[in-house]
Amino acid sequence: MSATSTRRPLPDFLRRWEVLLLALLIVSVLINVIQSPFYLSLENIVNLFQLSIEKIIVALVMTFIIINGEIDLSVASVMGLAACVVAFLHNQGVPVAIGVVMALLVGVLCGAFNGFWIARAGLPSLAVTLAGLIGYRGAARILVEDRSIGNFPDWFNALGQQPLIGPLPFALILFFVMLIAAAVILQRTAFGRYVYVIGNNREVARYSGIKVRRVKWSLFIASSTIAALAGVLLAARLGAVRGNTAEGFELDIITMVLLGGVSIFGGSGTMTGVALSILLILNLRNGMSLANITGNTQTGVIGALLILSVLVPNLIVGARAWRSRLRRATPTRLSQ
Amino acid sequence: MTSIRRAFRPEQIRALSLFALLVVLILFFASQIPNYLSGRTFTRISTGVAVVAIVAVGQTLVVLTRNIDLSVGSIVGCTAYFVGTALANDNAIAPAVAIVMALAIGAAAGAVNGVLVAYGRVPSIIVTLGTLAIYRSFLVAVSEARTVTIDSLPDWVKELPRANLIQIGELDVRVLVALALAIVIIFQLVLTYTQFGRRLFAIGSNPEAARVAGLPAQRTVFLAFVLCGALAGLAGFFFLVRFGNVTVVAAQGLELQSVAAVVVGGVNIFGGSGSMIGALLGAVLVETIQQSLIRMPQVSEFWIEALLGLLILLAVASDALILNRLRRIWSRPAATEPPPPEPTQP
Numbered sequence: 001m002s003a004t005s006t007r008r009p010l011p012d013f014l015r016r017w018e019v020l021l022l023a024l025l026i027v028s029v030l031i032n033v034i035q036s037p038f039y040l041s042l043e044n045i046v047n048l049f050q051l052s053i054e055k056i057i058v059a060l061v062m063t064f065i066i067i068n069g070e071i072d073l074s075v076a077s078v079m080g081l082a083a084c085v086v087a088f089l090h091n092q093g094v095p096v097a098i099g100v101v102m103a104l105l106v107g108v109l110c111g112a113f114n115g116f117w118i119a120r121a122g123l124p125s126l127a128v129t130l131a132g133l134i135g136y137r138g139a140a141r142i143l144v145e146d147r148s149i150g151n152f153p154d155w156f157n158a159l160g161q162q163p164l165i166g167p168l169p170f171a172l173i174l175f176f177v178m179l180i181a182a183a184v185i186l187q188r189t190a191f192g193r194y195v196y197v198i199g200n201n202r203e204v205a206r207y208s209g210i211k212v213r214r215v216k217w218s219l220f221i222a223s224s225t226i227a228a229l230a231g232v233l234l235a236a237r238l239g240a241v242r243g244n245t246a247e248g249f250e251l252d253i254i255t256m257v258l259l260g261g262v263s264i265f266g267g268s269g270t271m272t273g274v275a276l277s278i279l280l281i282l283n284l285r286n287g288m289s290l291a292n293i294t295g296n297t298q299t300g301v302i303g304a305l306l307i308l309s310v311l312v313p314n315l316i317v318g319a320r321a322w323r324s325r326l327r328r329a330t331p332t333r334l335s336q
Numbered sequence: 337m338t339s340i341r342r343a344f345r346p347e348q349i350r351a352l353s354l355f356a357l358l359v360v361l362i363l364f365f366a367s368q369i370p371n372y373l374s375g376r377t378f379t380r381i382s383t384g385v386a387v388v389a390i391v392a393v394g395q396t397l398v399v400l401t402r403n404i405d406l407s408v409g410s411i412v413g414c415t416a417y418f419v420g421t422a423l424a425n426d427n428a429i430a431p432a433v434a435i436v437m438a439l440a441i442g443a444a445a446g447a448v449n450g451v452l453v454a455y456g457r458v459p460s461i462i463v464t465l466g467t468l469a470i471y472r473s474f475l476v477a478v479s480e481a482r483t484v485t486i487d488s489l490p491d492w493v494k495e496l497p498r499a500n501l502i503q504i505g506e507l508d509v510r511v512l513v514a515l516a517l518a519i520v521i522i523f524q525l526v527l528t529y530t531q532f533g534r535r536l537f538a539i540g541s542n543p544e545a546a547r548v549a550g551l552p553a554q555r556t557v558f559l560a561f562v563l564c565g566a567l568a569g570l571a572g573f574f575f576l577v578r579f580g581n582v583t584v585v586a587a588q589g590l591e592l593q594s595v596a597a598v599v600v601g602g603v604n605i606f607g608g609s610g611s612m613i614g615a616l617l618g619a620v621l622v623e624t625i626q627q628s629l630i631r632m633p634q635v636s637e638f639w640i641e642a643l644l645g646l647l648i649l650l651a652v653a654s655d656a657l658i659l660n661r662l663r664r665i666w667s668r669p670a671a672t673e674p675p676p677p678e679p680t681q682p
Contacts, residue, residue: 117649121653122656123656126461126605127605127648127652130592130595131648131649131652132649134641134642135641135646135648137645138644138645139642141638142639142642145636250465251465251466251468254462258462264462265459294476296477297477299472300469300470300472300474302469303467303468303473304466307462307467310458310459311456314456314458315456
């Protein structure tokens with residue numbers, strides 16, 4: 001703070017993370033437009049969302065979880081499990097509609113299971129959801145083994161691919177509805193404030209009378225249920241399900257949230273930031289595809305982005321602290 | 337009660353119950369699978385354990401400091417592939433040179449993790465989730481999806497996996513297994529008797545206190561990641577020797593196995609307590625279940641992952657709920673008796 005007071009500070013709104021994201025977004029869109037004149041066509045934009053629609057739906061709930069100071073590593077496995085439940089039941093002759101309901105129920109159960117260990121037993125979400133990442137994926141593999149199950153009825157395939165209103169498919173409409181709902185809940189309701197307060201200081205939240213356990217429990221149930229829904233949508237879009245469906249998606253989802261300026265330590269972040277970072281990542285992926293960069297390399301780039309999105313703010317804070325420490329006496333270290 | 341308390345510490349009870357579980361499991365598999373208790377089963381499981389155990393030793397170093405390394409699977413894959421390619425191109429490379437190469441590649445990858453975690457202050461879960469993807473995609477991009485085949489490797493690589501150190505009755509102890517055991521023992525000694533080892537415990541049990549006490553926390557965490565990477569590199573060499581054929585997806589998922597082994601083996605996921613012997617026991621348990629399920633006719637091998645997840649959860653939950661309660665009981669008479677044993681001591 002004091003370090004910046006000597007020079008003329010940038011206006012406040014320009015120093016916000018969201019502005020940085022917006023600038024990056026504009027640059028990436030410009031580069032893409034130069035690469036391909038068709039970039040801004042409606043089909044390409046719908047397609048751009050379509051290709052990652054399931055991930056970005058889950059990223060919305062992950063935002064709540066990370067602001068709350070927790071993490072859910074099991075989402076991709078829950079997505080895979082839900083897709084496999086639909087496929088398995090379909091293969092057994094159960095109507096797909098019932099299969100979808102069962103998949104969502106499985107999602108609720110997974111979330112309740114995670115929530116029980118995290119909120120009730122007080123285990124760290126990292127350990128519990130890492131076990132979930134392995135365990136739910138294992139359950140998915142038990143169901144479909146090494147088969148690939150497809151041949152879903154037409155209405156189910158259409159759900160994932162065909163436009164519903166104008167050019168917009170069902171999943172995309174769902175995403176925008178959820179985005180608005182998530183932004184309102186997080187930034188305009190008491191529940192949203194609780195999520196921040198708990199993420200900032202769990203003890204203070206508890207002493208203020210906030211039902212910390214109930215908030216955490218409902219967040220993890222919401223996370224797994226939405227992940228299950230996303231898994232069903234993924235099955236509908238792909239038209240076939242395998243044991244490894246949605247494997248590794250947690251990388252993209254967590255990157256979207258952290259790049260959006262949500263602190264991995266909890267307590268801060270905005271839905272606007274996450275929405276911008278989602279757009280940015282979709283643009284980057286699409287741009288890299290246009291430039292003939294393989295999906296594998298894209299994953300590597302996303303991994304680097306994930307690290308950078310935490311490293312860069314850390315370095316900025318570190319540089320500020322270092323500068324202000326230079327003004328005071330350097331504290332002596334007691335090492336050895 | 338007091339006499340029991342004097343004879344065992346909670347950690348020893350945990351290790352003993354893990355051992356008992358292992359014995360029960362082996363007896364169970366023996367009753368289900370024909371010809372289970374044989375020298376071949378021992379060889380198969382022990383060579384598998386050799387790879388997992390080395391990775392688990394490195395993982396233990398990192399987990400002790402309250403961190404985690406999810407990139408080890410990718411590091412093992414990278415080293416196995418790159419060392420394999422080098423050996424295939426030049427069959428004259430000496431074994432020692434190959435091992436040094438593997439260690440160096442692994443240590444370099446670990447150093448990247450270490451710098452970002454210790455000096456960049458990025459949480460290890462974020463860093464290694466990122467490098468898990470980065471290292472693997474680097475491997476896929478560089479290799480252009482080519483495969484190392486066993487025919488192209490020098491003869492000593494082909495002979496090494498079947499080389500025996502000693503033979504006890506029907507049981508063959510492979511050289512690889514003996515090497516892995518030696519590494520476990522060496523690092524157990526490092527943990528117990530060296531300054532570096534004790535610092536790992538101190539930082540893991542209370543990072544803030546360790547820093548205030550003047551321990552070089554950043555350097556120690558960095559070193560833990562470098563060692564973890566180097567050990568993963570060595571495991572990559574073992575992987576190459578054991579299988580001969582290495583594809584770009586080699587050792588995918590090994591990070592989860594190593595975390596499972598470590599956590600099941602009683603290394604606390606919140607850092608600060610655990611032992612290499614425990615991690616070895618965990619690795620043996622995980623590998624035994626994995627190798628035995630494949631041979632069980634009535635259960636599909638696809639159960640392995642679901643079981644691993646359940647095992648990890650049970651281990652974490654029992655550590656947090658039961659072990660803490662035991663420790664409290666153990667330390668209760670501290671006022672009248674000599675001070676309670678250090679819970680961090682393996």
